Amino acid sequence: MKVLLGLLAGLTLFNATMAQHPTLSYTLGMSRPSTHLFEVEITFANLDDDTALVLMLPVWRPGRYVVLDLAGGIVSFEAVDGSGHPLVWKKTGKSAWMIETKRSAEVVVRYRILADEFALRTRGLNSERGFVDGSAVFMFAEKYRWLPLTLTVHPFPGWHVTTPLDPLSDRPNTFVARNYDHLADSPLEIGTQKDFVFHVRGKQHILSIAGEGSYDSARLVADIAAIVEQHAAFWGELPYDRYVFFLALSANGGGGTEHENSCVMGARPFLFQDSSAYKNFLGLVSHEFFHTWNVKRLRPAGITSYVWMEENYVEELWVAEGTTSYYDDLLLVRAGFLSEQEYRTRLSKAINDDRARPGNARQSLAEASFDAWIKYWKSSKHALNYETDYYSRGAAVSFVLDMTIRRVTENRRSLDDVLRTIYRRCATAGRGYTNADLQAVCEEVAGTSFKTFFEHFVYGARPLPWEEALAVVGLETVPQAAEQTPWLGITTMDEGQKTRITSVVAGSPAFDAGVDVNDELVALNGYRVRSSDVNARLRTMREGERVTLTVFRDDRLRTFDVVLQLPSVTPINVVKMQKPTPLQAITLASWLSLPTSEKDSP
Secondary structure, eight states: OHHHHHHHHHHHHHHHHHHTSOEEEEEEEOSOGGGTEEEEEEEEESOOSOSEEEEEOOSSBTTBOSOOOGGGGEEEEEEEETTSOBOOEEEEETTEEEEEOTTOSOEEEEEEEEOEEGGGTSEEEOSSEEEEOHHHHOOBOGGGTTSOEEEEEEOOTTOEEEOSSEEOTTSTTEEEESSHHHHHTSOEEEESOEEEEEEETTEEEEEEEESOOSOOHHHHHHHHHHHHHHHHHHHSOOOOSEEEEEEEEOTTOOOEEEETTEEEEEEOTTGGGSHHHHHHHHHHHHHHHHTTTBTTTBOBGGGSSOOTTSOOOOSOHIIIIIIHHHHHHHHHHHTTSSOHHHHHHHHHHHHHHHHHOGGGGTSOHHHHHHGGGTTGGGTOTTHHHHOOOTTHHHHHHHHHHHHHHHHHTTTSOOHHHHHHHHIIIIITTTOOBOHHHHHHHHHHHHTSOOHHHHHHHTSSOOOOOHHHHHHTTTEEEEEOSSOOOOBOOEEEEEETTEEEEEEEOTTSHHHHHTOOTTOEEEEETTEEOOHHHHHHHHTTSOTTOEEEEEEEETTEEEEEEEEOBOOSSOOEEEEEOSSOOHHHHHHHHHHHTOOHHHHTOO
């Protein structure tokens, strides 16, 4: 009896102690969606005996490595104590608010934030729907950042909430997060979205679609479930209890963002009727879902724990995004959504693009990853010439790395093994990795040094040995059969009645003549020209022919004489070797996991 009384007394004391610990509760309202204003309330209870409380709104969001002006959307702010008495506050930085608490045990903060950035996947609210990326809407106090919290949402009448956060069973539209970072990485869709529930390996998944379109929900669910199964087989697990695929359909929809237990994607409403566009969409699904492991759990050391108020520098974004880009289509092939021939076509484009980008010879992947905050996401008009793209170039290097491992091990090991090994060692232990860690695992898996490989292709900007890599799986390159068209070295985009030059390749005829990005292209040899007929006009011309380009630059009419040349890089196609060795044929089948009927296709 004494033991029982002692246990009860101890439990009572424990509960009383826990009751005095600081607690956090967030409330999100949207009483007038047409104003685009979210109403946020944060209650800090049982606070420590401090005289000040500093609240901050992050300056970036996960998945987009650039400093954003998120705090610029705050249109009102107030703080009161537990009795409703106003507390004095002031801003101490562009995204920080300091409140004089007067040692109050409870502080309630209320603010309204403008939400009109659906396209950036940060925050959006209108008469149709609401979307919240937590890092773009919810403030936090660093001192209490790692405490558990609740979020209560007051949806507009007729709307409902979809989120990967777990609900509280006894409180409608109330959810729990283990800490602020969990809240910040758990999006909310609030509106009339349609939620389709399915299960893979006993885990619940939700496809949440906002907007109308030509999709077949049954087909979408079946295809996404197959992608989930393929990724689960690759990694050996599904590291969550529930996962949400958010999909917003709009005229200009596209792109996606990964989150811990969800992803946010955009698409055009009627792409589902176009086979090619639909496969591209499935590639987006594959890409964002692969991030569930690579980025959200297997993280570069510099972003193992986010620093919300400044840049988080890493040299491994080429792995986080580039290696993911390599596997998104590859796993579609393995799942049966892309044929070997379709994949070879995409590989051909990747090689042509890699060789045609001057910036790939000027900036290393490690540097591009580190400088993402000041370069990649700034979209410099000259990026093509002076910067690499850690997405596409990272995918290309990942392919060559995979083929190198398969070659030196005679297909006994691959990049698949490298990723699974480093995932087990780093992600499950909660620590990040570096390029040096990745190199060490490659060497362990392959049994040979990768020092030169990383020096040349990760820290250096050497041309990739595409032909050598392709030969590992019995593939080779051949020049495209069509007769080459003379080359200006520009890309254009039609904007209404205007045609704008969007890029000029360094060393190209247009570049040498002085044509610049953002010039408005008016005429070729005195005749009006649009994007659709530039190449058609060039096909009637010969190498060495002189043409005149007429442009508007800053509203001034300019003309440039351009001497046409053939492209400096000959476009190629990737084809199968006529007589691959048995090892090459086996490696190809192993790499792509092709159905038997496709293994010997021409």
